[in-house]
Amino acid sequence: xxxxxxxxxxxxxxxxxxxxxxxxxxxxxxxxxxxxxxxxxxxxxxxxxxxxxxxxxxxxxxxxxxxxxxxxxxxxxxxxxxxxxxxxxxxxxxxxxxxxxxxxxxxxxxxxxxxxxxxxxxxxxxxxxxxxxxxxxxxxxxxxxxxxxxxxxxxxxxxxxxxxxxxxxxxxxxxxxxxxxxxxxxxxxxxxxxxxxxxxxxxxxxxxxxxxxxxxxxxxxxxxxxxxxxxxxxxxxxxxxxxxxxxxxxxxxxxxxxxxxxxxxxxxxxxxxxxxxxxxxxxxxxxxx
Numbered sequence: 001x002x003x004x005x006x007x008x009x010x011x012x013x014x015x016x017x018x019x020x021x022x023x024x025x026x027x028x029x030x031x032x033x034x035x036x037x038x039x040x041x042x043x044x045x046x047x048x049x050x051x052x053x054x055x056x057x058x059x060x061x062x063x064x065x066x067x068x069x070x071x072x073x074x075x076x077x078x079x080x081x082x083x084x085x086x087x088x089x090x091x092x093x094x095x096x097x098x099x100x101x102x103x104x105x106x107x108x109x110x111x112x113x114x115x116x117x118x119x120x121x122x123x124x125x126x127x128x129x130x131x132x133x134x135x136x137x138x139x140x141x142x143x144x145x146x147x148x149x150x151x152x153x154x155x156x157x158x159x160x161x162x163x164x165x166x167x168x169x170x171x172x173x174x175x176x177x178x179x180x181x182x183x184x185x186x187x188x189x190x191x192x193x194x195x196x197x198x199x200x201x202x203x204x205x206x207x208x209x210x211x212x213x214x215x216x217x218x219x220x221x222x223x224x225x226x227x228x229x230x231x232x233x234x235x236x237x238x239x240x241x242x243x244x245x246x247x248x249x250x251x252x253x254x255x256x257x258x259x260x261x262x263x264x265x266x267x268x269x270x271x272x273x274x275x276x277x278x279x280x281x282x283x284x285x286x287x288x289x
Contacts, residue, residue: 011051011067012058013051013054013057013058013059013263014054015047015050015054016270016272018270018272019267019270019272022096022266022269022270023050023262023266024046026091027046027088030083030086031046034086043075044071044075048070049079052066052070052071052076053076053080053259054259055067056076056241057241057242057256057259057263058239059240059241060239060243060246062246063077080252080255081252089255089259089262090258092258092262093154093258093259096265096266097153097154097155099265099269100153100265100268101153103268106151107183109183110149110155110181110184111183112150112184112186112187113147113148113156113184113186113188114150114189114226115145115173115174115188115189115229116146116189116226116229116230117144117145117146117166117192118143118144119134119142119143120141120142120144120243120244121141121245122141122142122162122244122245122246123245126246126247129161131161132162132163132164133163134162134163135163136192137162139162140162141245142160142161142162142250143160143161144158144159144253145157145158145160145173146158146233147176147177147187147229148229148232149228151228152228152229152231152235153232154257155180155181156180156181157173157176157257158172158176158254159245159254159257160250166192166193166194167193167194167196170196170200171196174197174200174204174206174208175204177206178206185206187201188209188210188211188225189210190210190211190212190223190226193210198210209225211223211225211226236260239256239263241256242256
């Protein structure tokens with residue numbers, strides 16, 4: 001596929017040559033396995049398709065409002081859905097996670113995870129049967145449950161109605177961790193996950209440890225073991241598509257989260273990650289009345 005660089009003015013969410021080089025082999029292999037019946041190679045470069053997905057992740061724009069100099073919604077959504085359903089989105093994400101871990105001096109597969117859930121509001125078009133009321137937070141929408149390794153990299157993700165108890169989410173997450181990452185032997189959770197999760201962990205060979213806040217502390221204090229998963233939730237909120245759940249299916253919600261993580265990992269692997277405090281201050285133009 002080559003570099004497939006576009007002549008248009010770049011967006012800040014666009015892939016650099018180095019970041020695209022990390023993803024391109026997976027996309028090329030997928031295309032080779034899914035040739036067009038007519039032999040047509042497609043009108044739009046795959047790099048631009050991925051750029052459009054990352055643009056949406058970062059800005060939160062609706063499908064119909066993708067910029068005109070990116071591929072049209074019909075093409076972008078076709079590949080987003082095809083890669084979601086064929087497992088390519090998860091494959092890219094999981095293999096990049098292994099590379100990030102190795103670059104950090106760790107084994108490719110994790111041995112411990114931190115588990116937590118997050119309730120987010122659902123958009124008006126989200127089907128009612130996949131949303132609910134979280135009685136603890138008094139918030140209606142969906143819950144995202146994630147398991148991260150000690151670097152804050154996502155190992156497993158579950159999306160449910162907000163009314164689903166953390167126990168069910170925790171059990172589902174442990175099942176997914178055990179299937180895809182059998183090297184995991186320890187899971188750290190908060191007090192919202194009850195004995196049922198620990199009991200289920202035992203059947204999988206995973207020791208579930210509840211890590212609570214020290215009752216003597218005041219103000220914000222990072223909780224040992226668990227702070228990485230909370231940090232991951234906070235960092236993901238920089239991707240505006242995840243601030244609210246806009247997706248018709250929970251499978252799409254999971255795919256968007258994985259693309260946001262893939263965006264972060266490609267930046268991390270290429271040294272393109274910069275803290276917002278390091279960015280030069282810019283002031284938006286002020287329109288006079």
